[in-house]
Amino acid sequence: MPAKDPLIETLKVCILELQAEDTVTDSSPQLASCCELLELILRKGLQQPVLSLTHRDYWCCFEQLVHLDTCSSGRLSAVSLAIQQTTACPKLLSAQGRGRYFIRLMLSRRTLGNVVNHLLHTSSIMEWYSPNISVLRNEEFVEPFLSLCLVLSEMEFKLNIQNCSFLDESWLLPVCETYEAVPCRELGMVLRYLDRRVFVLELLRGGVAQADMFAEPGDIIDEINGISLRNSSNGQAGVVLSRLKGQPLSLRLLRWRGENGAVYRPLVPLLRQLKQENPSLEFGSPLPKPSVQRDSQSPCVKEGRILYAVQLIGKTNIGMYGGKEVLQYAIPAVLQKRQSRKDVLLDVKETHLICTDKSNKQQLFQHHFPEISCVGRFGQPDFTIFAFCVGDTPDTGFCCVVLQAASSTECEEIVHRIATGFKSTEWFV
Incomplete structure (x- = not known):
C-alpha cells in the first residue's frame, strides 16, 4: 500500500467539499481550512538559513521566483506580476501575511x-x-499535491482580495463592507489609533455617521477612497480626509462582529484594551435613532431601509426663492388646491430620496439632497403634514412638495432625516 501524507489526504477531503459549491466565496465554510492546509504543506520541511537572523517562510520561496524570472527572460511573467502586487500591498506587514495574500490571489486567478x-x-x-x-x-507525495493544486485551479473562486488587513494574524477574515458618502463637512466620529489601525470609538450625535448608522464603536476604518489606513500613525485618517475635502467618500470598514454575530476573534485583545481605556464604551450599542411609535401601516422595510408609507397631498411652484420662510404660505396654498391625494412610499436614502406610487410602484420623483433648499412640518391644523422645497428649473424656480405622515412622531422623524441629509451633503467649492 502506498504511503499517504495526512495533510494531503485532509486537503483532498476539503477540496471535495468545496467542489460541491458552484463558486467559492469568503463565506464558504471550508475555504479557511483549505488555505491553511496549503500553507502547512508549503511550510513543511522548509529549512532556516544558517547564521541568519531572518526567519524564512514559504513566501520567501515565491518571492524568489520574480528575481529568477527577471534574470532569465528580462520581462515579468504573470506569476512575477502577482508577486510584485503582493509585495506592494500596504496592508501586509509580515511574510506570513504576504504568503496568505498570494495564495488567495492565485486561487482567484x-x-x-x-x-x-x-x-x-x-x-x-x-x-x-x-x-x-x-x-x-517527496516523490510519492508531490504528484498528488500538484494534482490537487491543478484541481483548485479549475474551480471558480470569487474572493475579496482587498479584505487582507488581518492576514498577518489569521486566515479568518472580518466582515468587510464599503460605505459611500457624499461630500460633507465632517463624518462625526471619534477615532482611536491602536495597533496601527483606526478604530471607531464613538459616533457623535447629529453627525453623518450617527444619522446613517454605517459604523459602530469597535469597527475599523480600513480604507478611505482606496487609501489604506493599515499601519497608520496618529492623525493619519484626519490628514486623508482633509485632502479629500469636498469629494465623495468611499469608506471600507472592517466590522468587529463576525458573520455569525459574535466578536471577530483576532479583535478580542484589541477591543478589550479599548474597553479598559474607556470603561463606558459599549460595543454594538451606537447612539440610537429617535424612538418613535409606529403606525401599523407605516413604515415598511426594503433592503434593510425604512420606507415610509405617507400621502402625497400635492405640490406648487413658489417662485425664485426657496427659503424655509416660504413654507408658512406654500403649504396652505397646496392644501387649498385640494389636489388628488396619493398613497406613496418615501425612501430616504443616504444621498437622495425617492417617492413611488404605493399601488403600482411607479416612481413619482427623485431628488438628491443638494437640490433641497428647506424642509419643515406644518403646525396647523395637523402636525403630521410636512413639506420640502426643491429647485425645479432655472426658469420656474422652486417647487414646494407637501406630504402627510401617519403620525406626528413619524412626521418629525422624516423631517429630521431629510434635514440631516441635505445639510450633510452641502457641496464644497
Whole structure:
C-alpha cells in the first residue's frame, strides 16, 4: 500500500467539499481550512538559513521566483506580476501575511497549479526544503499535491482580495463592507489609533455617521477612497480626509462582529484594551435613532431601509426663492388646491430620496439632497403634514412638495432625516 501524507489526504477531503459549491466565496465554510492546509504543506520541511537572523517562510520561496524570472527572460511573467502586487500591498506587514495574500490571489486567478509547478522546477529554491520531511521533495507525495493544486485551479473562486488587513494574524477574515458618502463637512466620529489601525470609538450625535448608522464603536476604518489606513500613525485618517475635502467618500470598514454575530476573534485583545481605556464604551450599542411609535401601516422595510408609507397631498411652484420662510404660505396654498391625494412610499436614502406610487410602484420623483433648499412640518391644523422645497428649473424656480405622515412622531422623524441629509451633503467649492 502506498504511503499517504495526512495533510494531503485532509486537503483532498476539503477540496471535495468545496467542489460541491458552484463558486467559492469568503463565506464558504471550508475555504479557511483549505488555505491553511496549503500553507502547512508549503511550510513543511522548509529549512532556516544558517547564521541568519531572518526567519524564512514559504513566501520567501515565491518571492524568489520574480528575481529568477527577471534574470532569465528580462520581462515579468504573470506569476512575477502577482508577486510584485503582493509585495506592494500596504496592508501586509509580515511574510506570513504576504504568503496568505498570494495564495488567495492565485486561487482567484486560477493559477495556483502553475505557480506550484514553477516552484517545483526551480532547483535553487527546492534546496531550501528538507528531502526527508518536505512534501515538495517527496516523490510519492508531490504528484498528488500538484494534482490537487491543478484541481483548485479549475474551480471558480470569487474572493475579496482587498479584505487582507488581518492576514498577518489569521486566515479568518472580518466582515468587510464599503460605505459611500457624499461630500460633507465632517463624518462625526471619534477615532482611536491602536495597533496601527483606526478604530471607531464613538459616533457623535447629529453627525453623518450617527444619522446613517454605517459604523459602530469597535469597527475599523480600513480604507478611505482606496487609501489604506493599515499601519497608520496618529492623525493619519484626519490628514486623508482633509485632502479629500469636498469629494465623495468611499469608506471600507472592517466590522468587529463576525458573520455569525459574535466578536471577530483576532479583535478580542484589541477591543478589550479599548474597553479598559474607556470603561463606558459599549460595543454594538451606537447612539440610537429617535424612538418613535409606529403606525401599523407605516413604515415598511426594503433592503434593510425604512420606507415610509405617507400621502402625497400635492405640490406648487413658489417662485425664485426657496427659503424655509416660504413654507408658512406654500403649504396652505397646496392644501387649498385640494389636489388628488396619493398613497406613496418615501425612501430616504443616504444621498437622495425617492417617492413611488404605493399601488403600482411607479416612481413619482427623485431628488438628491443638494437640490433641497428647506424642509419643515406644518403646525396647523395637523402636525403630521410636512413639506420640502426643491429647485425645479432655472426658469420656474422652486417647487414646494407637501406630504402627510401617519403620525406626528413619524412626521418629525422624516423631517429630521431629510434635514440631516441635505445639510450633510452641502457641496464644497
